[in-house]
Amino acid sequence: MATLTLNALKKRYPNGHLTLHGIDLKVAHGELIVIVGPSGCGKSTLLRSIAGLESITEGDLWIDDTRVNDKEPAQRDIAMVFQNYALYPHMTVFDNMAYALKNRGIPKQECEQKVRETAKLLGLEELLERRPRQLSGGQRQRVAMGRAIVRSPKVFLFDEPLSNLDAALRVQMRLEIRRLLKRLGTTAIYVTHDQVEAMTLADRLVVMNGGQVEQVGAPLELYSRPATRFVARFIGSPSMNLITLEATTSPLAKHPLVRDMPAEPMEKAATLGIRPEHLRITDPLQALFRLEVEMVEPLGADTLVYGHAAGIAEQIVVRLDGIHPLEESAQLYLGAERENLHFFDVEGRRV
Amino acid sequence: MRYRRPGLDVFSHLLLILAVIAFLFPVWMALTAATHSRTDLYTSIAPLWFGSEGLHNFISVLTEPIPGVGASASTMLLNSLVMSLGIAFGKIAISMLAAYAVVFFRFPGRALCFWLIFMTLMLPVEVRIVPTYQVVADLHMLNSYPGMILPLMASATATFLFRQFFLTVPPELLEAARVDGAGPWKFLWDILLPLSKTNIAALFVIMFLYGWNQYLWPLMITTDQSWTTVVVSLKQLASASDALVPWQLVTAMALLALIPPVVVIIVMQRYFVKGLVDSEK
Missing domain, CATH: 3.40.50.300 (P-loop containing nucleotide triphosphate hydrolases)
Structure with a gap:
């Protein structure tokens, strides 16, 4: 010892x-x-x-x-x-x-x-x-x-x-x-x-x-x-979706969850992180974005869905529980809980 | 790979048999000639079968001073044996330590040492024989075993072989040994030495033969007959006698000179073939 x-x-x-x-x-x-x-x-x-x-x-x-x-x-x-x-x-x-x-x-x-x-x-x-x-x-x-x-x-x-x-x-x-x-x-x-x-x-x-x-x-x-x-990306598999927010142009930035929450440091919040397992299918009104499905990986216990959303440059990964018979080119409205959203400033630090 | 071509098989076997005959014939000649008396050898054509004087010839070579040389074969065999064993062990010890230093230690002038060793590869014994003789004479080592052994002991070739081998030893082994509390000597002795035993066996064979076959150097520094080596004596025996060359003694000597190298090869071969088969790395 x-x-x-x-x-x-x-x-x-x-x-x-x-x-x-x-x-x-x-x-x-x-x-x-x-x-x-x-x-x-x-x-x-x-x-x-x-x-x-x-x-x-x-x-x-x-x-x-x-x-x-x-x-x-x-x-x-x-x-x-x-x-x-x-x-x-x-x-x-x-x-x-x-x-x-x-x-x-x-x-x-x-x-x-x-x-x-x-x-x-x-x-x-x-x-x-x-x-x-x-x-x-x-x-x-x-x-x-x-x-x-x-x-x-x-x-x-x-x-x-x-x-x-x-x-x-x-x-x-x-x-x-x-x-x-x-x-x-x-x-x-x-x-x-x-x-x-x-x-x-x-x-x-x-x-x-x-x-x-x-x-x-x-x-x-x-x-x-x-x-x-860096830690956000490194820990967890598949790794966390990191979405660059350009405060005014992105429709995502106007979403109430994103717009209101870190009220004061919002201007600095350059990146939004959401883990693939925290994205859920939801109704269009509450959705953070609409995902155009490009690829589906059925793993049995869960299904990995890859795609892009309007106004977001990065590819998004979603992990859905169980088996989802999704067509490629299907569209999903995806949302998440507030506590599962991570914000990082320009230097990559959590805010 | 095996080809189904009986013609090729016959041809290659024929070739092999011819080569074996070509190589063995002189040895056979020596073997039979050593068993005849001198008169037999000079009065009839070269005999291809054994005579009756074999035992007598060998005993006389081994026990009596040989005319023209002045020492008995047993003395010379001993001289040769001490010299070649000294050279073989000395070379292995020195080159292993040198390679150990060059590979595993970081010290100033490491690269220089390496290149100095490398450069000696370009200088054969014959090139530096005069200054070497001077040094050995000044140290009063003429007519002595140290004088015969020491100048031939340094070996760039063996150092290189050891260096190449040491470079293949995973560095983690050294680190594990350091963590286990083994200092530099312990690492060399407990780990490096056992790992290089097949290399040592191979080098020993090569270096023993090298030492055994030395001619020029022992000829130069031994003026006293009791220090003559077998290989040197062969030439003296065949040329020095004033009358007829005693071929029965020359061939007996030659056969005696063959025995130690053959024994070394046969004994050591087992080790390094074994080492090659079950590679331990």
Whole structure:
């Protein structure tokens, strides 16, 4: 159990590129933080800086009450699970898991006992004498987890650990990781680009973009109150419809819901966001707009409808419950509840 | 791929058999010649079957100082063995460390080191043999194993082979080792070395043969007969004798000189073929 504190953490590469623009984050005991963002947003760099695999250019990194900026990874008492597992190919599963313990000078017997306990926890007992290449992807993933767990570190770091697995296995391992981490109660940082993984795993979610933190919060908080246009677009699938409002010309801007609601900041409100699942078929009088259907994707549980509306440049996506036998070129009058409308100003901040 | 063409099969087998005969015939000649007495060899045409003096010839080569060379074959075999093992192990150790430094460490002058090593590829031993001789002589290492081994130990080729291999090692492995508390030496010893064992086996074979077949360098720096190597002695044996060349001894020597390389190849082949079959990456 440990806390992790990041204080204005900056990372500049030798070539001058600033990858992390000052990250502030406090992680509580036993919390599971998921860092999510598009590729190149700096999430992996952040994780590697915490691990000590990248040096920190500026700012402080604290684990409990120790400033660990200048400590070697092994001295930070962290464990990391890599995307490609990075198991030592010439060692058996047992040796892979025991290696870190051996390096710390832990007596052989204690070492063996710990490895066996961990192996039992992960269901790896049968595989201890195998080598990594004799294991399936899911088993390797589990060994990589075991190698991290066996040391009982203060902080777990996961670098997209599931992205090399197939979809079914990913769902299974996702649940397993969550259960395991909650059982161990260890603080963990988990990096992923998969937002389903992020939503389901996280106690708190950190959305990163361009080396900066866009928003930190519980998954559902981010879903229902995205702080920026970027977060709004990133969280949720299919992603939120973002409609540019040109205050006077668009018929949508004259709709009472849109016109009246954020009374004062209306001039600044450059974008209106509505999630596809929050758009409902309604009568023409209350509708926000009329959608000309262009494409229908029936998924069984729900139906995705794509189309355009008069005066709106962006393509609109609607998610309708159940099965809707819609003709292409059909027309739908769509409305939404006031609380499901999100407004963002010109800079992309929520108003 | 298999073609159903019996004519082609017959032809290719014929070709292979011819090649085998062409390669094996000299060895066969040596084998039979080594079993005859000198008089036999000079009085009749070259024998193609074994004579009765085989045991005697080999024992005399191995135990008595050979006329014209001055040392027995067992001494020379030992010299050759020490030299080639020294060169092979030395080359592997040095080039592995050099490649390790160049690939895994960031230090000033890294690129320079790399290019300096690269440049030595262009200079064969013969080009720098005079200055090297001077250095070895000044260090009083003439007529000694270090003098025979050290100058031949640096190897740009092996460094490159190791470098190429190290570059294929996923960087996450190094990072995992760092997180697991393995320092640079531990990483080299516990992870890199076991991973490169097939490379080491292959290099060992090549470098052992290279060391075994050295001629010019040992010839230059050994003036004392007790330091002569097998390969050097072959030439001396065949040319130095004042009267007739003792072919039965020359061929016996040649056969003895063949044995260690063949043994090394046969033994090591198992390892690197195994390594090639079950690739562990």
